[in-house]
Amino acid sequence: MDVMSRGSILAVDDSTETLELLGEFLQTAGYHVISVTSGPSAFKVLEHSTPDLILLDIMMPGMDGFAVCRQLKRKKRTRDIPIVFISAMSEIDNKVEGFEAGGIDYITKPFQQKEVLARLSAHILNRQIQQRLQKEREYFQALADATFEGVAVHDATHIVEVNRTIVSMFGYRYDELIGKELLDLLAPEYREMASTNILQQDTAFPYMMKGLKEDGQRFLLEIQTKTVQWQGRPLKVTAMRDITLRKELEHENRTLRTTLKDRYKFGEMIGKSPEMQCVYEFLTRAAATDQNVAIYGESGTGKELAARMIHKLSERREQPFVAVNCSAIPDSLFESQFFGHRKGAFTGAEYAISGYFEQAQSGTLFLDEVGELSTLMQAKLLRVLNDKMYTPIGAKTSRIADVRIIAATNRELREQMSAGHIRRDFFHRIHVLTIKLPPLREHKEDIPLLIEHFLEQQTLDVEHSNIPASILERFSAYEWPGNIRELFNELTRYLTTGQMELSDAHPAEHFQFKSLPFLQSGWSLSEAVDAFEKFYITQSLQKNFGKKGKAAVDLQVDRKTLYKKLKKFGDI
Structure with a gap:
């Protein structure tokens, strides 16, 4: 048998006769033997050599074998080398002390060569197997760490191994993840689905879920699982990919294609004026994030339409969009309507009713006329926005509120806040991203497009070209205090009755200016x-x-x- 295949042994004994005897039959058996007569000499050898096993005498001058063993086990370089004590001391206490010091076996002198060879062969073989397994583990760990995906190995419930990507992805320490339940890494509302589709069976395609970081932050994940045999038992290997950035880029790309394809139209919003182009840009940016949005605009400018457009382009587009008219909710009904109630929660509660937060779960909650909420209602709503939890009336447990808030108002909320009508903390919670919709009088060049769009939606057999120029001139001269809603109402009235009720001056009067205030004295x-x-x-x-x-x-x-x-x- 090749010498190197049997391994190397460091023999430490103050008796040269014992060293010669050990060296002779161990080398004959195919081992490479290094012999030294003291602990300090062994330390010097181990500075540049790593044997497969150490044979260590106990009774040696200066430093006994127990002390040598303990020191070797404290050093990273030598702590994993198996140590076998060989001594004439046969008392039980000596053997116990040897094992406590870190030895793996104890051979009593005088020894039988066959017994020594059998024991050393078993220990060295085990050491070599462990080294090969460690190298394989390091190799596969390096492969796992090199991938951009997070990899978790787990049994039916608990994690047994993870790569570095998982550690950085979720923000836990490595030791905190080992033994942790895999489902704890997912947002609560996804755990039941994961328990059925991830833990119980292999996945043919990735599932999109939300992960839950150590600090409570949520993020989008793609998860796929496969069963493998590991150390004689079936385990699951789950690959996780953080797709937050990818989804944001997809949204930006999708919305960019939408706007570039047809810039006079953005979903159901119409207009190619510079003012509307700015609105489209703001909506695109808002859709690429999950932050709360405040939409400002006069009555009739299309605030709900803008909110629906943000929702349609956002990651929540497959989930509900729930619109709430805040001006129609009294204080006494706020909790019932927003949080819902259980059957029998109060007199007259014959049925369980889901509130707006439950209806909009995982989607968007649109708070129209948010400035009409009383400060009491703002305080109750603020608590949900801060804690992400609410409790239906009559319920014993709280529920998760995973909704995006889009608020709209025709008032200036900062002025409302200064006047004490809007809570400062509530204002800053909903006032993260802001969009201002221009009144129609500021982008009258869009009126022809709006008229054309309106007529396309009607069943009346009337074409834009058939509307008299005088009517179009009146539309251009009018200031439209009711904005687009008033324009559409006026078009409906004209197309059905032939009459209009515009209160502004006629175009002819509009252009009969009596003075030219822009002229300055002293001009040439x-x-x-x-x-x-x-x-x-x-x-x-x-x-x-x-x-x-x-x-x-x-x-x-x-x-x-x-x-x-x-x-x-x-x-x-």
Whole structure:
């Protein structure tokens, strides 16, 4: 048998005769033997050599075998080398002390060569097997650590091994994860599904769930599981991938494609004006996160439509969107409507009713006219937003509130807060991202697109081109205090009755300006003419919904002349 295949032995004994005897029959058996006569000499050898086993005498001058053993077990380099005591001391107490010092066997002198060879062979073989297993474990651990996926090995419930990715992904220490239940790494609402689909069977495709970090933070995961045989028993290998960033990029890509494909339309929102382009950009950014949003806008500007667009583009799009009119909820019914109640919770509660938080679970809760909530209702709502928990009336246990809040108002919440109508802590909880929808009077160039969109939704046989120019002029001149809702109502009235109820001046009156307040004294005639031209061209463009061709006809100039004027005056 090859010498190196049997292993190496360090023999430590103050008796040279014993060392010669051991060296002779051990080398004959195929072992490589290093002999020293003291503990300090053994330490020097071990500085540059790592034998498979150490044969250690006990009674040696200066430093006995027990002390040598204890010191070797304290050093990282030598702590795993098996130590076999060989001594003429046969008392039980000596053997016990040897094992307590860290020895794995005890051979009594005089010894039988066959017995020594049998014992040493078994110990060295076990050592070599452990070394091979350790190398394999380190190799596979390196492979597992090299992957971007988190890998957890577990039995029916508890984790037995993880890679470094899992450690960094969830924020626990390695030793905290070993023995921990795998389900504890998932958000509570996903544990039942995981228990059925992950722990009980292999997964043919990845499941999307939410992980729960050590600090309570949630994040999106893809999870897939396979059964393997490990150390003679079936275990599960679960791969976990943090897909939070990927999903955000997918959302940004999807929303970007949507906006680039048709910039005059963003979902159900219509308009290609710069004001609306800014709104689309804000909605896109809001949809890529899970932060709370406050939407500002006058009545009729489409605040709920904007909220639905954020939800539709967000990660929660497959979950419910629940709209709540906060102005219609009295203090006495707040808890019942938001948290729900159990059957018999109070007089008249004949049925269990789910509240808005339960209806919107995992989705979006839209709080319209949030500024109408009383400070008492704000305090109750704030507690849920902070704790992510609520308790239905009559229930004994709390429930998780996993919802995204989108609030809308036609009031200035900061002013409401200064006046004491909005709690400061509540304001900062809902006022994370803000979007302001422009009133229609600030983007009148979108009126033709809005009219066209409205007519496409109607069953009436009326085309945009059949609406008289005089009516379109009146629409352009009108200030629309009721915004898009008023525009659609006015269109409905006109198409069904042929009448309108606009209260503003007619276009003819609109352009009969009695003074020119923009003119300044001290201007030259040339400067005054330029100022008037700019003003008059602006009025014509507004009258013709920004269409330069029609404005040129209205001004009785050719397009080339109009374009030169526009270039001269800059953006109008």
